[in-house]
Amino acid sequence: MRDDSTKAPSSKRDPLRAWLRQARFFTEEVYSARYRGAIARARRDEDDLFMLLVFSEMMGIPNPAAYYTLELQPLLLERFHDWHTRMGMEHSPLDHFRCC
């Protein structure tokens, strides 16, 4: 809860708040900097699996949730190119779905 009714206490609190912000920045940097890469890679691996699920029907893998994943395809289109190149396919693997 912020109390801005009087000016004096807030100016007293400002340095403290700035200091807390600084402390938070430093602790968060220290906590995350070393593992940022490893976590991002793990997340990407999970996303890749998700991409495969969403586009599975197009590659001939039956997907009971196809009706729902179809809706997601336009949303994931942006990531499609990165995904298929990362999976070792130079061009889009789908005949009717060209991207590059």
Add this chain to the structure above:
Amino acid sequence: MSAVILLLIGLGAMALGYFLYSKFIAQKIYQLDPDFKTPAHEFEDGIDYVPTNRFVLWGHHFTSVAGAAPIVGPAIAVIWGWAPAFLWVVFGTIFFAGVHDFGAIWASVRNKAKSVGALTGDVVGKRARSIFMIVIFLVLLMVNAVFAVVIAGLMMNFPSAVVPVWGAIFVALIIGQMIYRRVLSLPMVSVLGVIALYALIGIGPMVPIQMPAEVAGMSGNAIWILILFGYAAIASLLPVWMLLQPRDYINGLQLFIGLLILYGALVLLNPTLVAPAFNSNVPAGTPSMIPLLFVTIACGAISGFHGLVSSGTTSKQLNKETDARFVGYFGAVGEGMLALAAILAATAGFATFGDWQTMYSAFGQGGVNAFVEGGAFIIHNGLGLPEATAATLLTVMAALFAGTTMDTGLRLQRYIFQEWGDIYNQQWMKKPSLATALAVGTCLLLAFGAGGANGSGGLIIWPLFGTTNQLLAGLTLLVITVMLVRLRRPMWYTLAPLCFLLVMTILALLIQLRTFWNQGNMFLLVLDIVVLMAAILVAMECAAALKRSRAEMAAQGD
């Protein structure tokens, strides 16, 4: 001699090294350029390549390189007296480690933040890269085996630390969840985590857990080693955010607090060094000081492992090239300070010379136990903390470090096995669980193969671990030297440490070869021969690469 005077001399010398020598190296040899676009800016992706505040980066670099090794090594090496260990740590930090760590960052930053391994391939040659891979594998193998033995020994000798050491894992798990689910802000979580850890340390002496001397025909030590590898295998398979990340974080905080307590107590108490400067009466079976000193203390004086950290993660996050001096060189100074604290604790933390001699009754004895007992003596008398609590505190500090290193080491070893599976097309080897099982299997073989079935003799391989680590440092120095030759800059500042390291490493390996032969320890004999062969190959690679580079330069000069 007063411990505080020695401490001041050591810190003063390292400060001079940082302010004068590293400045000279930065300006004249590496010629850092504040306008150079570092890989963190050039390839900024918010993941691996992130320009990072230099103090944050230093904190990271330091906590990544500082582990149990700068405690164990010096604490073993004071058996030759405090002076040799002190001189090697101080001069090693100034002229070897600083230049090496700083140079590894510089070399990597100037080459698109590639790792030393990749740089060896690019700068020196394909053959050198293969040797590099083998040496890295050996270092990881030995570090895991040796640290398991160290922690097992600590658990047996200091039963009061069992609860806090294993409790710290749960603290880390809870912290990890709290941060992941954003329950509280990080500064709050940090404070709570530290309070929980220290509460556990306070509880530890009240509930000591002593492993029976023999369980199902196996010694207590061996049981602990098996439990530790079981834990490390599981931990290395968990996602990093769950355990490793919070554990590392809390360890880092604890390192700073622990060092502060130890240094504070040392200054307040000002104990006398009970150990002699040069121990003329070393226990029978102690090997010759030269060259063994230079491989017994690796981390704390110079360590190849730092090059991996410098070029692996630090160089990708360097904001300005000129920050490399602070991060790299001062990181080495930080580690030197840790080693200095270990030397002082293991030589000044005893009431009489007789007590010290009893502790160091044979080579490989003392070590981390001497650090814990000596340090506890100093903290107890300096700050008035109960001795059992102080001992628990230091044991937890050493054990947590060694534990995190094991976790990371096993993970890296798994990656190597998986990579081999990829190269040699072995599908089964690529599976994380099987690759981990292979990694654990090889480490267990070493831990038990080296010291017999009770696993207590595993510390015999400590100097062998040192030689392998120094070989790695030698390879990094070689990369830097070749780069300097190609830039037509003075090469002696890196070549002299390189030659010194190679000579000492090869001599140490030959001496150990004879010892293992006399003991009839075929397992270690074979391992020694493998490392020796790698060392000779590195030396030949050095000569060939330098000759080639100089010839190239001469041809260009004409």
